[in-house]
Amino acid sequence: MITDETIAYAAALAKLELSGGERERLKKDLSEILGYIDRMNELDTDGVEPMSHVLPVTNVFREDVVTNGEDGENLLANAPDRSGDSFRVPRTVE
Amino acid sequence: MKLTGLTAVELGRRIKSGEIGVREAVEAQLDAISAKEDKYHCYITVLREEALARADEVQKGIREGRYTSPLAGVPVAVKDNICMRGVRTTCASKMLEEFRPPYSAAVVEKLEAAGTVILGKTNMDEFAMGSTTETSFFGETKNPWDITRVPGGSSGGAAAAVAAGEAFAALGSDTGGSIRQPSAFCGVTGIKPTYGTVSRYGLIAYASSLDQIGPIARNVEDCAALLELIAGRDERDSTSVTREGPAFGSALSGGVRGMRIGIPRGYFSGGLDAEVKDAVLAAAGVLQEQGAEVEESELEAVDYAIPAYYVIASAEAGSNLSRYDGVKYGYRAPGCGGLQEVYKKTRSEGFGEEVRRRMLIGAFVLSSGYYDAYYGKAMKVREVIRQGFDRAFERYDMLLGPTAPTTAPKLGASLGDPLKMYLGDIYTVAVNLAGLPAISLPCGRDRAGLPIGLQLIGRPFGERELIRAARSFEQTRQWRLPAAGCISDGRGGAAEREAV
Numbered sequence: 001m002i003t004d005e006t007i008a009y010a011a012a013l014a015k016l017e018l019s020g021g022e023r024e025r026l027k028k029d030l031s032e033i034l035g036y037i038d039r040m041n042e043l044d045t046d047g048v049e050p051m052s053h054v055l056p057v058t059n060v061f062r063e064d065v066v067t068n069g070e071d072g073e074n075l076l077a078n079a080p081d082r083s084g085d086s087f088r089v090p091r092t093v094e
Numbered sequence: 095m096k097l098t099g100l101t102a103v104e105l106g107r108r109i110k111s112g113e114i115g116v117r118e119a120v121e122a123q124l125d126a127i128s129a130k131e132d133k134y135h136c137y138i139t140v141l142r143e144e145a146l147a148r149a150d151e152v153q154k155g156i157r158e159g160r161y162t163s164p165l166a167g168v169p170v171a172v173k174d175n176i177c178m179r180g181v182r183t184t185c186a187s188k189m190l191e192e193f194r195p196p197y198s199a200a201v202v203e204k205l206e207a208a209g210t211v212i213l214g215k216t217n218m219d220e221f222a223m224g225s226t227t228e229t230s231f232f233g234e235t236k237n238p239w240d241i242t243r244v245p246g247g248s249s250g251g252a253a254a255a256v257a258a259g260e261a262f263a264a265l266g267s268d269t270g271g272s273i274r275q276p277s278a279f280c281g282v283t284g285i286k287p288t289y290g291t292v293s294r295y296g297l298i299a300y301a302s303s304l305d306q307i308g309p310i311a312r313n314v315e316d317c318a319a320l321l322e323l324i325a326g327r328d329e330r331d332s333t334s335v336t337r338e339g340p341a342f343g344s345a346l347s348g349g350v351r352g353m354r355i356g357i358p359r360g361y362f363s364g365g366l367d368a369e370v371k372d373a374v375l376a377a378a379g380v381l382q383e384q385g386a387e388v389e390e391s392e393l394e395a396v397d398y399a400i401p402a403y404y405v406i407a408s409a410e411a412g413s414n415l416s417r418y419d420g421v422k423y424g425y426r427a428p429g430c431g432g433l434q435e436v437y438k439k440t441r442s443e444g445f446g447e448e449v450r451r452r453m454l455i456g457a458f459v460l461s462s463g464y465y466d467a468y469y470g471k472a473m474k475v476r477e478v479i480r481q482g483f484d485r486a487f488e489r490y491d492m493l494l495g496p497t498a499p500t501t502a503p504k505l506g507a508s509l510g511d512p513l514k515m516y517l518g519d520i521y522t523v524a525v526n527l528a529g530l531p532a533i534s535l536p537c538g539r540d541r542a543g544l545p546i547g548l549q550l551i552g553r554p555f556g557e558r559e560l561i562r563a564a565r566s567f568e569q570t571r572q573w574r575l576p577a578a579g580c581i582s583d584g585r586g587g588a589a590e591r592e593a594v
Contacts, residue, residue: 018442
């Protein structure tokens with residue numbers, strides 16, 4: 001069962017603000033979904049190695065050299081707010 | 095036969111011979127889009143001026159021998175989670191409503207190098223999260239077979255465009271079925287390639303260990319040709335691989351004699367619609383008549399694929415989408431007093447409900463105290479599922495089943511019950527968890543006239559066998575577009591004899 005505290009904790013981790021109505025809806029949805037997900041526990045996975053990648057690929061190395069060119073202006077063009085060559089955000093340190 | 099009813103490969107052939115001009119093809123396609131878009135809404139952005147300018151450049155390039163691929167001059171569409179430099183790429187989200195990528199995806203570079211003409215960016219579920227294309231910030235796409243129904247998702251705009259005659263072929267992406275399920279619902283053909291076959295560079299990430307780009311088209315030959323254009327190792331995606339036999343276009347002939355095909359028993363129980371079941375088993379019978387050895391088979395841990403998938407996909411999505419913070423690009427909520435407020439308001443206002451739901455699931459299953467029970471467990475279940483496929487492929491060359499348990503549902507019937515919607519992914523998600531290739535192609539229609547999809551699942555890098563078997567089956571069938579008549583491969587085949 002998902003409690004108000006659990007929803008608040010997950011929302012804080014995901015950096016989301018939830019309205020009261022939405023919190024109730026999500027509490028119900030998540031209870032149902034996680035209840036279904038709990039079925040995984042029926043399957044015995046003792047001694048099974050967790051799989052994080054499907055292909056037998058391990059580390060992929062390349063030379064540590066810069067290959068992308070000077071693209072700053074192009075990247076900054078999408079910024080919601082900028083100041084010169086920087087991204088601008090509201091003051092965070094008083 | 096109208097020009098827009100040709101298959102992509104046939105159009106490419108006629109362009110190469112000079113019978114059809116590239117501009118003529120592009121104009122015909124743009125006219126069809128203008129005529130139908132109000133009804134179906136397949137596209138988020140149509141690149142009218144760009145496509146017309148590009149048509150002339152491509153025509154010149156074909157004349158000068160620079161563009162020699164089978165699809166040179168063919169107009170195609172790409173899903174709107176695939177970046178095109180300078181072209182609005184939204185992921186169907188308010189978060190990226192005005193985002194213009196500073197670079198193009200590897201697959202876009204490949205389409206351009208092959209001389210195709212990209213017509214526009216197709217509609218999808220927001221950030222590819224959904225099975226109906228109804229979670230798009232830009233409004234739903236309608237199924238061209240019945241506009242009261244969904245086209246499937248998340249690549250619903252791409253599949254609907256191909257079905258409606260608004261694109262000859264399209265690129266989609268498939269994380270848990272997002273190419274195959276809309277292909278099934280729209281009566282077209284789609285391939286989810288083996289993980290690592292196609293570079294994900296420039297694909298806006300959803301769940302990186304599952305995502306793969308693939309073709310959606312009107313038949314197997316078109317899919318094979320398009321897949322061949324986009325496959326290949328790319329240094330910018332470290333998970334892409336150098337693989338054997340990427341010449342998919344030459345894999346069509348040979349038939350299925352001697353192929354061993356397993357039908358997982360677990361795929362034919364539970365919520366499978368009776369008409370879908372009959373059509374899929376009838377397709378198995380056709381392959382058997384053509385010489386394949388078809389029998390019922392076991393597939394372990396099938397029932398645990400959906401739980402494992404939603405844990406892993408949501409966890410990876412939660413991580414991938416943490417980049418949308420209102421600072422570097424995309425939406426920023428107005429009037430925020432501090433940085434934390436920027437993050438929270440931006441994400442709460444910029445993401446739609448289904449994305450927020452998965453962000454919460456992702457944060458929960460990765461949080462301390464729950465990580466082992468959910469994420470850790472799901473990764474072990476994933477390994478058990480992969481081993482189950484390994485064992486099946488010791489006996490069989492491929493597995494056969496439905497793509498989806500039903501035909502396309504009505505608009506508005508799915509989003510109210512997210513768990514029920516997730517359960518519709520039962521036949522597709524295991525393929526992504528195991529990184530396998532699979533194809534969905536039409537195998538009939540239900541009493542309401544809605545298309546039914548047949549899914550063939552191959553062993554890793556077994557696309558050539560899938561293409562060969564699918565082509566063999568396809569040649570026994572007559573396929574039509576929902577409104578625009580029949581598909582023509584220009585050889586007066588079965589499809590054309592049924593022309594309306």
